[in-house]
Amino acid sequence: VNALAFSRDGLYLAAGGYGRVRVYDAHGAATPAVVVSEFTKNVNTLGFNDTGSWMFAGSEDRVAKIIDWREGGNLWITRVYQTSSSINSMLLHRNQHEIIMSTSNGEIIFWDLRNNAANSIFPDPEGGPIHSLSIDPDVTSLASVNSSGQLIVWSLNGNSVWKPLERHRCRVHPTYALKVQFSPDSTLLATCGADGKFKILKTADFSVVTCQKVSPSGLHWVWDCAFSADSRFLLTATSDGTARLWNLETGEVPVEYKGHQRAITCMAFRDQSLS
Template identity: 25%
Template sequence: MSVILCTAGYDHTIRFWEALSGICSRTLQHPDSQVNRLCITPDKRYLAAAGHTNVKLYDIKSSNPNPVMNFEGHSNNITGVAFHCEGRWMVTSSEDCTVKVWDTRSGGLQRNYVHKAPVNDVVIHPNQGELISGDRAGTVRVWDLGDSVCTHQLIPEDDVAVSSVSVASDGSLLCAGNKKGNVYIWRMIQDANVTRIVPITTFQAHKDYLTRVLLSPDVKHLATCSADHTAKIWNLDPLYPPAVAAAAAPPSASKLNSITKPNGTLSNGSGTPASASSLTLRSASSDLAASDFSMLGSQSPNSVAAAAAAAASAQQAAFPTQPDGPPMDETSHTLFLETTLAGHQRWVWDCAFSADSAYLVTVSSDHYARLWELASGTIIRQYSGHHRGSVCVALNDYSEPR
């Protein structure tokens, strides 16, 4: 199974899809509750399905329809799930205001971290030693697994729920989105085993509730999903033609495209305001394996003319601001709306990038999952079978286990 693609939602089923044909190859029943989140182990052996109060672990390569392990301990909806790079442990977040770390071999609870509000999402830093979670009170917390403490507390907008968080595959960037549609991006810097978190930029991605933010494997794109029925792809690559043009343009011209940014508070775990720095967004250099989706067609680069046309329409540059200070160097901090994926008829809840960052799968309350080619912004495949809202998706098309 070179490509594993599965979706789930409110019809109490988990569906596995043949990514290229769009055929549903397998359906698992999840009678306990709706499925809120899905996650595939890096070795492609197991699928975790997070429901109301438990996480069920299914054997992907087996025909057994029953879970091989059940993780119980949360007392409310589980909102996030992620695996250690070798699958030895799993982290979950929940509306019961906790983040829990589980031993996937024994099923035992290893860590329990408490927020002051329901937790909406959690991710694992690539260093495998830190967790990042976001809650409904508007707080993003960084947890050190070694010392079992919260080392950083970020409050982008006080009392505005953080709906989703994402960390770059190389650990360089941290991103959070909130219910007002605003996105915050920080740079994560390792200094002598101490992580510094520096604010880079803030912008409004959607005018309606933002449900998911996700950085691409190549760290050149950011996907955002929303209640406005769309997903959007934001380009972080400084070599993207509109970014190059903005950098070369006089400051007065580049300011015309700036996005108004909401006020925010940034602090570390002790409450000390975080300092801003004029660091540029840079693409990551990684050796990720080529995606098996490449057989769908190659990703052709945007032409300068097409990029200029896109920039002239809905694409805008977002520049960082220092807390209580003037804007930083505008020409070195451009972030452009590259593509708006419009086609779903209701809320878009979740998304997943292909390994080569050329494709995106989205799921929606309209019951459908869709595969998009990002270079053209077109729908390549549509997956139809859920009879209620599809709210979560998991995709692993890496040619080798991560």
């Protein structure tokens, strides 16, 4: 499993794997309600629109697709966009008609679903693959992280993401930065990486307020992270097979989630108070 995402109402959970997307009833059986077998390689990223009536997904086969689906019914691929390299991350703008995606050749693509047109930028030509993107809840900032550990943040203007204005750039990890995530209150930005650490930055001035080694050895990659609804806790997923809930005020771990025998490379966290 390479990617997980809940629908906005929490009724469905989508999982991206090799060549397909499986959609499960989040409160039902382990058998998927819908299987989308429309890809030829790993599906790296996916998500739902606000109403849950369609999905977006991107794959190593360099194709992004919009999938209109109904439980137990037919599937329609309503939009397709071909990129020049593997798609690593996709986001849906709050306006519900613009997709932002990042690729392994360091490109960020802005895809307008209304006319199937796209624009793109190469923010760090020497930085390698862009692994993760995040838009803050206020829809005023876009952030990316890449294989060189570089964090770039842009300001967004109006009801569109095209023509972002670069606001900040810094190296947050010495090697691969794997995930970037804004907090629900838009005041914090979390990054995690192959150096076994996560960092918390203030969005006001991008000062680092937390730099935390996640596993006892510090040798395990931190693949994914997510904030709680009140922005006081951070959940991390690590290659030691453990997910940890961090109290950001104290640095303590009140809960560890164990049981996986291998690396946890992705997760979906839906805080009920966010619904």
